[in-house]
Structure formats: structure tokens, C-alpha cells
Amino acid sequence: MAELRIKTLVKRFSQASGAVLALDGIDLDIPSGGFTSIVGASGCGKSTLLRIIAGLEGDFAGEVSLDGRPVGGPGLDRGMVFQEHRLLPWLTVEENVAFALNGPTPAEVRELVSEHLELVGLGSFAKAYPGQLSGGMAQRVAIARALVNRPRVLLLDEPFGALDAMTKIIMQQEILRIWEAEHITMVLVTHDIDEAVFLGDQVVMMSARPGRVKAVLPVSLPRPRDRSSPHFIDIRRHIFGSFFAEAEETFAYAI
Amino acid sequence: MSGDIALTRTIAAAPPDSGAGRRTALLSGLGRTALYVALPLAVIALWQGLFELGLIRPILLPPPTRVAQAFWTLGLSGELPRHVAISLLRVLEGFAIAALAGLLLGLAIGLSKKVDRACDLLIQLVKPIPPIAWIPLAILWFGIGEAAKVYIIFLGAFFPILVNTVDGIRQTDQRFVELARILEVPRRRFILKVVLPGALPAIMTGLRVGVMVAWMCVVASELIAASSGVGYLIMDARQLSQTDVVLVGMITIGAMGKLLDSLLKRLERRLITWKTSFGGQ
Incomplete structure (x- = not known):
């Protein structure tokens, strides 16, 4: 059962130097009640994707629907937490x-x-x-x-990105506790692979320029997750490898 | 886990317990006051000194002692308080109308692009005309009664209040605008809880500038056509060559302006407690 559905989503930003393709053909199903992490380098369009879901960005091609109803603007069925608290x-x-x-x-x-x-x-x-x-x-x-x-869906746009490492870990545990208490769908955008694996039922990996979904990786580890367990580290290594494979090879040659 | 409250707001330092500590605090308080009044006192001392040396003619610039004497006489006779009260009343009337009109129109312009576009040209054309240049017309329209003076004061105070209100509203944080969209906050609450509090520092700046200009305008209008007020006092004394009374009027104007600004500053501090700004080092 897919609650939040994104089909062939394309988003262009027009700039002085011409149109920039921010998101190129995103297809994504976000299951109801699940925790989805979207991870990618900065500039990959992951925040833009979240802002489109929130209804803050219009003027895109493709389809975004919640429970079958197309998303056309902001709505109280979607809550959002920004990187800065905005209090x-x-x-x-x-x-x-x-x-x-x-x-x-x-x-x-x-x-x-x-x-x-x-x-x-x-x-x-x-x-x-x-x-x-x-x-x-x-x-x-x-x-x-x-x-x-x-709200039915809580959108989290790098909410712990500005916090120190200790507070961040506490907040990650807290958001899981809240997720379990409230039974709502959570979509988290992050550049922190560890955070994505610790929290998500599935991790969506995005590549940059133009923003595309590279892979969707289900994470079936039981909660609470142990960040030092071999399985956890395996998944993290896999994601890390798929992002930095090229960079690592270059590095190896250099040595 | 949530017991870590970081009190970033300054908490007044606890009063020092020891006698030595209290003495240091007292001395530093005296030091601050001394620093505050040193420069004006030095100017007065220099002024008096030049007179004692016979370097200035009392008819051109009477010494502080003689000005103080004139202050005393005019104060006791009730003449000075009467003129001050009349000028102050005019300022308050003109300023109140200017504040009301400036805030309302500023709000309309700040919130609506269309109103802004419709009013902008006229405002830009009228704003550079000094209030004093309006005096001849004001006298033709209203005679030399109170209305002419209140009108001049209104014109002077209106534009700083208007411009600062519009600026404050236009500086509303885009991130809060987005937040209000996400939460589908109704327009009324958006204005009351986001726009106005955010614009308040700029509005207070506008009011402070406005009250200053209002005070200048009352004196200017009284210099030209009046039979009362501090401006009249100065003009009347000039005709009688009472230079000391001229100075009494001038110093009174300065002191009243400082007083009005201090009052508004205090109000500002009370209204805007959440803002921490740079206060110098």
C-alpha cells in the first residue's frame, strides 16, 4: 500500500544562465506508516523533492499524490520540520x-x-x-x-544537521520514539548515511546533477538498531560504496 | 534529558556581597555617569572660561552663569513651563496623527504590492519637500492658529514613520512566510503574529525619528507665526536682544528632544525583549 506516490517527477529551476534541471524523472513509492530516508550529496535535489511534497514548490512536471489525491499546494495533512527550527x-x-x-x-x-x-x-x-x-x-x-x-506525513528536511554529534544521536532516538507513538509516515532528507540507515525502513539514494533516484534499499534490521552491528555496518558500507566508488578508485591509484 | 536549558538571555549579575565588591560596583557606576556627562560639562567650562578671559562678548554669547540665571527667572515666573507645555501639546497632537496615519498607510503599502505601486510616485514626490516649505501654504489654509502648526508637525513626522513601517514589513523573514504557508495560517494571524512583531524594531525606529522631526518642526513653525511656544520665546527674545533667553529656549529644545527620545527608547526596550543586538564593545 503506497500512500505517497511520486511519478516521473521533473523539476527545473530557471536561472539567469538558463534552466537548471533539479530533478529528473523521480519515481518513488513511500509506504504508509513507514520511515523513509532520502540520502544524497548536497545539490542532489533531495530538499527540492521534499519541498515539492510539502507543496512549497509548484511548477513541476509529473505527479505527486497523497492517498491518490494530487498534491497542489501546502496542506495540513503534511507537516514539516526544517533544518533551522523557525520558531x-x-x-x-x-x-x-x-x-x-x-x-x-x-x-x-x-x-x-x-x-x-x-x-x-x-x-x-x-x-x-x-x-x-x-x-x-x-x-x-x-x-x-x-x-x-x-498530519498523515511528517517531512523532515535535515532536521538534525545543525546539531552537535551527541544531541543528534539523542534526537534520532527521539524521532523514532515519536514515530512509533504517533503511527505516521515519516520522510527524512539527510546527507548523513549513518542517520539514514539508523532511522529508515528504506533508504532512497539520490545522485546529483540532475537529481535522480539511484537506488532504493530496504533496511530490515530490528529496532532499536545497533550502529556497531556487522549487519548495520554492511548496509552502511554498501551505501557508502555506491556513492564514493569512483572517488575511492581514484584515491587507490594515487597511492 | 531535557534539563539543559541554556539561558542565552543575560541574567542580571547577582549583587556583590563583600563591601569591596559593592564599592567597585558603585565606582564603576560613578565612572559610567562621569563618562556620560564629562563632555557637556567640559563644553560649559570652556564657554565660561572664554567669557572670564574676556574673549567673547556677552551680547553675542552670554556666559553659562547668566543663561542659568535666565532659566531660573523664566522657570519661576512660569513663562518657560507655559511655552514648553504649549509646544509639547502641539508636538503630541501632530505626532499622534502622523503615527496613526503612517502606521495604517505603511501597513497597507507593506502588505500590498498594488497599494505600494499606486502610492509610491506621490509619496516619493512629496517626501523630499521640507515641512518648513509648507509653512506659507499652511498659513494660507489654516491661518496662524494651532491647526497650521499641527499640520506642519504631522508632515514632518509622517514620512519617517511611513517609510520605516513599510521597510519593517518588507523585511519579514521569508522562512517565516514559508512556515505560515505550510501551516495554512490565516492572514489575520499571519499579520498579527509574524509581520507586525517582526516589523516592530523598524517601526520603533520610525517613531523615534518621527518624534525628533516633530519637535524640530514645532520650533520652526513657531519661529515664523506664533504668539506662544518655545520657538516664539526664542524669536521674541531675539527681537529684544535677550541673547540669554534665546539660549534658554535652545537648550530647552535640546533637553526636551532628549527626554522624548529616552521615553521612546524605554518603550522600545520593553516591547522588544527578544532581540539581542550589538551594543558596542
């Missing part, structure tokens, strides 16, 4: 989360906000301002804000 500095943590809510009564807003702050482990920081939070905490608030509308 409004003049609002408290709880006001930032409530910023996302449109319909409900004040009482419902309070309940939804506190429920989601608990989910990300920040219940006691409701009254704090973003400037008082560490990078990891701010990103947790951003996750709570993206989830508060109960």
Missing part, C-alpha cells in the same frame, strides 16, 4: 506550537499544545522563549509544532 522569537514555546492550530477552541488548543509538548519531552518549558532554548530543544518544539495538526 518565532517573540512567542513562547507554547505560543509557537499554538501558532499552528487553526480551528479548535482555546481549551482544546491548550490541551493539544501541552499534549504535544509532553510528547517531545518539553512539558516544563511551555513558558520559555526560543532564545532560552538549546538547539536540540528548539528542534523538539519545531517537531511538536509540526505534529500538533496530526
Whole structure:
């Protein structure tokens, strides 16, 4: 059962020097309730792909559909977490989360906000301002804000890329816990192979210029995954090899 | 795991416990005040010194002692407070109208490309005309009563407020605009929670510049056609060759301007607590 379906997607950006082909014929099925990692070098169009799914980029050829309905713009069925937290500095943590809510009564807003702050482990920081939070905490608030509308899909655009190595590992565990608690589809874009394998049910490998899907690799390791297990390292080596095979050969000749 | 709150905002240093520490703090406070007032005091001292040496003629520039005396007399007689109050009232009236109009039109222009396009040429043409150049027309239209002065002040304060409001709105962070699109935030909330708070620092700058210009305009308009106000006080004293009273008026204008700016600065600090900006080293 494929929930999020991308068919022959082509995206061009027009620049002063002419049109640049950012994505060239992407075909991808993202299963419902699964965790899909998209990994690739910078400039491979992986963020553009995610922004198209989010509805932030229009003007593409091909098809993107969620549950059979074509994606034409932003919608609350898709939440998004950006690399920077994008919290409004003049609002408290709880006001930032409530910023996302449109319909409900004040009482419902309070309940939804506190429920989601608990989910990300920040219940006691409701009254704090973003400037008082560490990078990891701010990103947790951003996750709570993206989830508060109960989207079907959570899109994560290198959300841990700006965090230090320790915080990053904690946040990776946290996002898995949240994924398991919320039963939603997650799509993570990253340049970190280790992160892609640790989190994903499937890892989509993209090549750059133009952006194409190179391969889709299912990862069936049981969770919690052990990053030092031979199987984990095998998968990582395989992905690493397919990205850097040419570079490694050159290196070997040089020696 | 979430116990690591990094308090990046400055927390006021705890008061020093020891007597020595307190003395150091007191001294550094005195040092700061001394640094703040040293330059104006030096100017006054130099001024008085030149007079004592007989290098300046009191009719051209009376010494600080004589100016202080005039301050005292005019203050006690109630004449100075009366003129200040009248000028201040005019400024407040003109500034209030300018702030209201500047903010509303600035909001409309900042939010809508069409309104911007429609208003831009007229604004660009009227903006460079100094408010003072409007005085002849203002007198023809409104006579020499209060309305003419309030109109001049309005013109002076309006443009800085308008321009800064538009600038502030146009500088809305594109990343927040995207966020609001993703979350399908309604337009009203987008304006209230994203655009206006983001534009607030620029709006406050506009208000501060506006109040300064308003204060300059009131004096200018009172110099030309008035029978009260600080500008009138100066002009009247000039005709009677009371140079000391002229200086009293000038210094009062400076002091009132500084006071108004300090008040707005304080308001700004209260409204914009989330912004950490470079304050010099």
C-alpha cells in the first residue's frame, strides 16, 4: 500500500544562465506508516523533492499524490520540520506550537499544545522563549509544532544537521520514539548515511546533477538498531560504496 | 534529558556581597555617569572660561552663569513651563496623527504590492519637500492658529514613520512566510503574529525619528507665526536682544528632544525583549 506516490517527477529551476534541471524523472513509492530516508550529496535535489511534497514548490512536471489525491499546494495533512527550527522569537514555546492550530477552541488548543509538548519531552518549558532554548530543544518544539495538526506525513528536511554529534544521536532516538507513538509516515532528507540507515525502513539514494533516484534499499534490521552491528555496518558500507566508488578508485591509484 | 536549558538571555549579575565588591560596583557606576556627562560639562567650562578671559562678548554669547540665571527667572515666573507645555501639546497632537496615519498607510503599502505601486510616485514626490516649505501654504489654509502648526508637525513626522513601517514589513523573514504557508495560517494571524512583531524594531525606529522631526518642526513653525511656544520665546527674545533667553529656549529644545527620545527608547526596550543586538564593545 503506497500512500505517497511520486511519478516521473521533473523539476527545473530557471536561472539567469538558463534552466537548471533539479530533478529528473523521480519515481518513488513511500509506504504508509513507514520511515523513509532520502540520502544524497548536497545539490542532489533531495530538499527540492521534499519541498515539492510539502507543496512549497509548484511548477513541476509529473505527479505527486497523497492517498491518490494530487498534491497542489501546502496542506495540513503534511507537516514539516526544517533544518533551522523557525520558531518565532517573540512567542513562547507554547505560543509557537499554538501558532499552528487553526480551528479548535482555546481549551482544546491548550490541551493539544501541552499534549504535544509532553510528547517531545518539553512539558516544563511551555513558558520559555526560543532564545532560552538549546538547539536540540528548539528542534523538539519545531517537531511538536509540526505534529500538533496530526498530519498523515511528517517531512523532515535535515532536521538534525545543525546539531552537535551527541544531541543528534539523542534526537534520532527521539524521532523514532515519536514515530512509533504517533503511527505516521515519516520522510527524512539527510546527507548523513549513518542517520539514514539508523532511522529508515528504506533508504532512497539520490545522485546529483540532475537529481535522480539511484537506488532504493530496504533496511530490515530490528529496532532499536545497533550502529556497531556487522549487519548495520554492511548496509552502511554498501551505501557508502555506491556513492564514493569512483572517488575511492581514484584515491587507490594515487597511492 | 531535557534539563539543559541554556539561558542565552543575560541574567542580571547577582549583587556583590563583600563591601569591596559593592564599592567597585558603585565606582564603576560613578565612572559610567562621569563618562556620560564629562563632555557637556567640559563644553560649559570652556564657554565660561572664554567669557572670564574676556574673549567673547556677552551680547553675542552670554556666559553659562547668566543663561542659568535666565532659566531660573523664566522657570519661576512660569513663562518657560507655559511655552514648553504649549509646544509639547502641539508636538503630541501632530505626532499622534502622523503615527496613526503612517502606521495604517505603511501597513497597507507593506502588505500590498498594488497599494505600494499606486502610492509610491506621490509619496516619493512629496517626501523630499521640507515641512518648513509648507509653512506659507499652511498659513494660507489654516491661518496662524494651532491647526497650521499641527499640520506642519504631522508632515514632518509622517514620512519617517511611513517609510520605516513599510521597510519593517518588507523585511519579514521569508522562512517565516514559508512556515505560515505550510501551516495554512490565516492572514489575520499571519499579520498579527509574524509581520507586525517582526516589523516592530523598524517601526520603533520610525517613531523615534518621527518624534525628533516633530519637535524640530514645532520650533520652526513657531519661529515664523506664533504668539506662544518655545520657538516664539526664542524669536521674541531675539527681537529684544535677550541673547540669554534665546539660549534658554535652545537648550530647552535640546533637553526636551532628549527626554522624548529616552521615553521612546524605554518603550522600545520593553516591547522588544527578544532581540539581542550589538551594543558596542
